[in-house]
Amino acid sequence: MVLGIFLTFVLFIVGLSFYLGRQTKTSSGYYAAGGQIHWFVNGIAFAGDYLSAASFLGICGMIATTGYDGFLYSIGFLAGWVVALFVIAEPLRRMGRYTFADAVDAPFQSRGIQLMAAISTLVVSLCYLVPQMVGAGVLVEPLLGLAHHWGVLMVGSIVIVIVATAGMASTTYVQFLKGGLLILFSAALVWAVCARGLSTHPGDNGEKPFYNHRVVSAEPGNPPRPADAGLAVVEEHRSKTGRFALVEETGQNSARRTWWRVDEKDNTLNLVEGECQVNGKEGQSLINGMPASADNKLRSVGNISRLMGQKEATTGPLSPVGILAALGHPETTVRTWKEVRFDSQAGDKVTAYFPVETPGSRLLRPGMKFKLEGTALERLDFASLMLALFLGTAALPHILIRYYTVPSPASARKSTLVAIGSIGLFYVLTLFMGLGAMTNGVLNPADSNMAAPLLAKSFGLFLFAVISAIAFATVLGTVSGLIVAASGAVAHDLADRFMNLQLPEKAKITLGKISALGIGAVGIALGILFKGMNVSFLVGLAFAVAASANLPAIVMILFWKRATAWGVIASIAMGMVSSLALILLSPDLYKLYGLDPLKAPVALANPGIISIPLGFITLVVVSLLTKPVERHQHN
Amino acid sequence: MLHEPQVNPGKDPAAAYKSRVGVRLFCVYATFYLLFVAINLVQPALMEIVVVAGLNLAVLYGMLLIVSALVLALWYDRACRREEARHQNQTTGDH
Numbered sequence: 001m002v003l004g005i006f007l008t009f010v011l012f013i014v015g016l017s018f019y020l021g022r023q024t025k026t027s028s029g030y031y032a033a034g035g036q037i038h039w040f041v042n043g044i045a046f047a048g049d050y051l052s053a054a055s056f057l058g059i060c061g062m063i064a065t066t067g068y069d070g071f072l073y074s075i076g077f078l079a080g081w082v083v084a085l086f087v088i089a090e091p092l093r094r095m096g097r098y099t100f101a102d103a104v105d106a107p108f109q110s111r112g113i114q115l116m117a118a119i120s121t122l123v124v125s126l127c128y129l130v131p132q133m134v135g136a137g138v139l140v141e142p143l144l145g146l147a148h149h150w151g152v153l154m155v156g157s158i159v160i161v162i163v164a165t166a167g168m169a170s171t172t173y174v175q176f177l178k179g180g181l182l183i184l185f186s187a188a189l190v191w192a193v194c195a196r197g198l199s200t201h202p203g204d205n206g207e208k209p210f211y212n213h214r215v216v217s218a219e220p221g222n223p224p225r226p227a228d229a230g231l232a233v234v235e236e237h238r239s240k241t242g243r244f245a246l247v248e249e250t251g252q253n254s255a256r257r258t259w260w261r262v263d264e265k266d267n268t269l270n271l272v273e274g275e276c277q278v279n280g281k282e283g284q285s286l287i288n289g290m291p292a293s294a295d296n297k298l299r300s301v302g303n304i305s306r307l308m309g310q311k312e313a314t315t316g317p318l319s320p321v322g323i324l325a326a327l328g329h330p331e332t333t334v335r336t337w338k339e340v341r342f343d344s345q346a347g348d349k350v351t352a353y354f355p356v357e358t359p360g361s362r363l364l365r366p367g368m369k370f371k372l373e374g375t376a377l378e379r380l381d382f383a384s385l386m387l388a389l390f391l392g393t394a395a396l397p398h399i400l401i402r403y404y405t406v407p408s409p410a411s412a413r414k415s416t417l418v419a420i421g422s423i424g425l426f427y428v429l430t431l432f433m434g435l436g437a438m439t440n441g442v443l444n445p446a447d448s449n450m451a452a453p454l455l456a457k458s459f460g461l462f463l464f465a466v467i468s469a470i471a472f473a474t475v476l477g478t479v480s481g482l483i484v485a486a487s488g489a490v491a492h493d494l495a496d497r498f499m500n501l502q503l504p505e506k507a508k509i510t511l512g513k514i515s516a517l518g519i520g521a522v523g524i525a526l527g528i529l530f531k532g533m534n535v536s537f538l539v540g541l542a543f544a545v546a547a548s549a550n551l552p553a554i555v556m557i558l559f560w561k562r563a564t565a566w567g568v569i570a571s572i573a574m575g576m577v578s579s580l581a582l583i584l585l586s587p588d589l590y591k592l593y594g595l596d597p598l599k600a601p602v603a604l605a606n607p608g609i610i611s612i613p614l615g616f617i618t619l620v621v622v623s624l625l626t627k628p629v630e631r632h633q634h635n
Numbered sequence: 636m637l638h639e640p641q642v643n644p645g646k647d648p649a650a651a652y653k654s655r656v657g658v659r660l661f662c663v664y665a666t667f668y669l670l671f672v673a674i675n676l677v678q679p680a681l682m683e684i685v686v687v688a689g690l691n692l693a694v695l696y697g698m699l700l701i702v703s704a705l706v707l708a709l710w711y712d713r714a715c716r717r718e719e720a721r722h723q724n725q726t727t728g729d730h
Binding site: 068071072074076078079081082083085086087089090091321322324325326328329360361364365366367372373376379382383386391409410414415416417420421424427428559560 | 647650651653654657658660661664665666668671672675676679680682683685688689690691692693694697698700701702704705709710712715719
């Protein structure tokens with residue numbers, strides 16, 4: 001059934017694209033849907049474009065693992081629309097034609113701006129494309145039983161077909177459909193979470209099996225001696241991240257070795273059971289001490305260990321406020337999960353996942369992911385992310401091009417209004433979906449991105465199939481929009497305007513489609529490379545690049561008459577290069593390269609707080625140093 | 636044809652007013668947002684304080700940031716529509 005619903009949905013979307021594609025005859029139709037989309041449809045399509053894999057998979061996953069810190073992305077992503085509506089929407093619609101480059105170049109008619117803006121559009125679109133592709137791989141793995149790279153390849157191929165057949169018209173209607181369904185079914189999922197309520201017995205109040213990880217007391221020693229006679233510590237690992245013990249458990253016929261956390265508090269020693277994956281030097285993979293197989297996978301985790309002071313409690317149906325109040329109660333404790341990697345004495349690569357008892361009051365305030373009570377640098381990182389999220393939305397090329405699909409500036413404003421309403425509603429829902437996944441024993445400790453679909457699965461296969469199909473469509477739609485934006489940068493900004501190739505109408509569309517193919521292929525490769533990273537985190541980085549490269553140019557052109565073409569060119573280049581360099585040298589990327597993150601030359605994970613001001617300063621300084629020319633008027 | 640806007644919006648006499656209102660509302664929201672970030676940076680423990688119905692400051696402030704974005708957006712749209720209508724009436728009156 002799951003596969004049937006999923007495939008029907010995907011085939012419907014591809015069919016719709018073919019149908020609309022037959023009506024696309026001009027490049028205006030290909031890049032901007034002829035500028036004839038109704039503002040309400042465009043507004044929901046905005047939501048469809050914006051509510052990408054990062055919003056649905058990434059934010060829900062991050063809330064499920066780090067509580068309120070994931071919700072900060074929801075707040076920041078929505079706040080960005082305020083900048084888009086109040087500052088950018090109408091003036092940009094008046095200035096531009098099809099693309100971001102058209103808009104920033106409109107007052108100057110400079111080939112340098114055309115080139116830089118096109119490169120920036122390509123770079124930002126690719127940065128945003130990576131998390132979508134990662135999300136696609138994550139979804140397809142459990143749904144179709146395919147490996148991550150096949151999932152990425154599948155999405156990439158379908159999207160290339162969609163974009164190559166129809167362009168912006170198809171993308172808009174797919175996004176309208178997907179945006180509407182996403183909000184509708186997310187609301188249904190939240191309703192189901194509230195109707196189920198909270199319980200210390202996850203899995204539909206104990207009706208479905210859930211493995212409760214053990215905590216065993218131990219006597220101090222080297223190694224510690226567990227109180228349970230069936231357990232023995234055979235190896236201990238100590239590092240900055242804590243103490244871990246390899247525990248041998250003697251069963252009836254065999255012995256199993258798994259990694260436990262050694263928890264020392266108030267002169268008592270406990271061994272806390274977790275989940276572990278060990279990759280041996282000869283390539284063998286063990287899950288919880290046994291060979292990895294379809295039947296032996298990491299167990300689902302995430303549960304309430306104490307609910308409002310009680311060890312055994314079930315609330316029954318709760319209102320949304322009731323859910324938040326009960327979870328945030330100072331005497332509620334939730335088992336959240338952390339990941340640690342180290343090498344064993346035998347040289348095996350160990351990935352251990354272990355539970356942490358987190359009070360509800362800590363869970364529903366910032367601080368689990370972002371160390372707000374940590375060092376100045378850690379707090380700066382938080383400020384940097386919030387700045388990039390606030391300023392990034394209004395600078396995303398695939399969002400900017402949607403202002404040109406409506407007939408007038410007033411329609412651009414009204415579609416943004418619809419977008420804020422629908423996106424805002426969805427982001428409120430993310431908090432409940434994330435917390436629902438955190439407490440219902442459905443989380444995969446190795447990958448937070450599947451939190452929302454797995455939560456849906458706990459309510460039945462139908463909801464799981466529909467939510468997964470919508471999530472897949474989410475990826476398809478967003479990737480389509482990104483590829484249209486990026487192919488527009490190549491075919492319209494670079495070939496047509498910068499190189500002035502004077503291609504006939506049909507050739508322009510063909511070039512756009514060929515570009516879509518190339519960009520899609522690059523996106524597929526990067527999606528495979530970035531496997532395992534949280535998609536919201538990756539999108540946060542794309543926001544930082546967009547806000548650094550594009551926003552200073554847009555804002556200063558609109559509000560500073562002294563801005564010159566050279567100032568704009570330098571600002572886009574500086575914002576783009578500095579943000580990319582800071583990201584490539586950051587601890588998270590060092591981890592991806594397989595290097596020690598502590599040795600990364602840049603300690604900040606989010607570059608916005610440095611690269612965004614750099615973009616603005618560069619524009620002002622270079623503009624003041626260069627001669628102003630008369631601008632073309634665009635009211 | 637390719638380089639023509641889909642619909643030529645013409646000169647918008649309400650543009651200056653809309654831009655002014657937009658920037659002011661942006662400043663209001665940005666202040667509200669900055670205050671949220673500042674509290675988290677300076678006094679993160681304040682976010683734990685239960686304000687009403689068992690909800691703490693973090694949850695309430697976060698929800699308010701989302702809702703206020705919509706409220707301000709509606710306000711902005713209303714102001715823009717009124718100004719556009721005023722200019723349209725003036726133009727009709729002139730004829």
